[in-house]
Amino acid sequence: MFYLVGLGLGDATDITVKGLEIVRKAKRVYLEAYTSILTVGKEALEAFYGREIILADRDMVEQASDELMADADTDDIAFLVVGDPLGATTHTDLILRAVEKGLQYKVVHNASIMNAIGCCGLQLYNYGETVSIVFWEKDWQPESFYDKILINRERGMHTLCLLDIKMKEQTIENLMKGRPIYEPPRFLSASQACQQLLEIVKRRDADKVTDSDLTPDTVCVAVARVGASDQKIAAATLAEMCDLDMGSPLHSLVIPGHMHPLEGEMLKLFAVSDRVREFLEVVEKR
Numbered sequence: 001m002f003y004l005v006g007l008g009l010g011d012a013t014d015i016t017v018k019g020l021e022i023v024r025k026a027k028r029v030y031l032e033a034y035t036s037i038l039t040v041g042k043e044a045l046e047a048f049y050g051r052e053i054i055l056a057d058r059d060m061v062e063q064a065s066d067e068l069m070a071d072a073d074t075d076d077i078a079f080l081v082v083g084d085p086l087g088a089t090t091h092t093d094l095i096l097r098a099v100e101k102g103l104q105y106k107v108v109h110n111a112s113i114m115n116a117i118g119c120c121g122l123q124l125y126n127y128g129e130t131v132s133i134v135f136w137e138k139d140w141q142p143e144s145f146y147d148k149i150l151i152n153r154e155r156g157m158h159t160l161c162l163l164d165i166k167m168k169e170q171t172i173e174n175l176m177k178g179r180p181i182y183e184p185p186r187f188l189s190a191s192q193a194c195q196q197l198l199e200i201v202k203r204r205d206a207d208k209v210t211d212s213d214l215t216p217d218t219v220c221v222a223v224a225r226v227g228a229s230d231q232k233i234a235a236a237t238l239a240e241m242c243d244l245d246m247g248s249p250l251h252s253l254v255i256p257g258h259m260h261p262l263e264g265e266m267l268k269l270f271a272v273s274d275r276v277r278e279f280l281e282v283v284e285k286r
């Protein structure tokens, strides 16, 4: 059996009982190591599960499925994914390859950032398309995520923005071989994401600005390390968020659409300034 096991969002103990039983009896245990991270590393997982873990880089997952799934016809192979195996990063390609090979598979679900974002108080029913905000390079500064945020806002919907993780293949190879990591992975922070969003606002033609467009005063929400003991949530204006330190990764950002009074009341718990509190009090009284 080929098992895709979700690890949840916080630390080693977030695996489900069902997932842990599978990990403990599987012949080999892989950890997908490039789309998300927990607040603890491979060693802490190995200590908690009592099993050796093989890190699986993008090449292995996308090109070496024979190796990954070897023996899954007669033995159990576990493939661990931070969050939910089918949340945000959908590993449906692996499922299709397992089926092609005539293998049986099972998914063990767990919490995903896609549902845990409910922690900020904005209703999951009211979200539109999720977007990914990528690290801008000197000569590559896409703006497509901004347009998707506007489409959601035009419909009154909130937008969950997942933030880029840049992990060089070399870093993962070094990790897998126990070699030192010369270039640590880079994680886009909520404040960097807001700086990029405001840069796009600045570049757009002021005459064409609509009510859905973002401004430095637009209230947004940043979450960091959701599910971990030091989880942090902050509601701030985009301009305030540019200078707010949310601490170590992972971060996500939410750009609200139309807010229900209850959503405003809940968000107020996380307001970082009087300006945001005053704005949310108006929402509460709608």
Ligand SMILES: C[S@@+](CC[C@H](N)C(=O)[O-])C[C@H]1O[C@@H](n2cnc3c(N)ncnc32)[C@H](O)[C@@H]1O
Pocket (backbone or CB within 6 Å): 009, 010, 035, 036, 037, 081, 082, 083, 084, 085, 086, 087, 088, 089, 111, 112, 113, 114, 161, 162, 163, 164, 165, 223, 224, 225, 226, 227, 228, 250, 251, 252
């Ligand atoms: C590609 S998604 C992977 C999703 C994962 N499979 C899941 O179901 O949650 C990775 C992005 O989700 C967001 N994310 C994942 N876990 C998070 C957490 N615990 N706190 C805040 N953001 C998180 C970050 O923006 C990160 O770059």
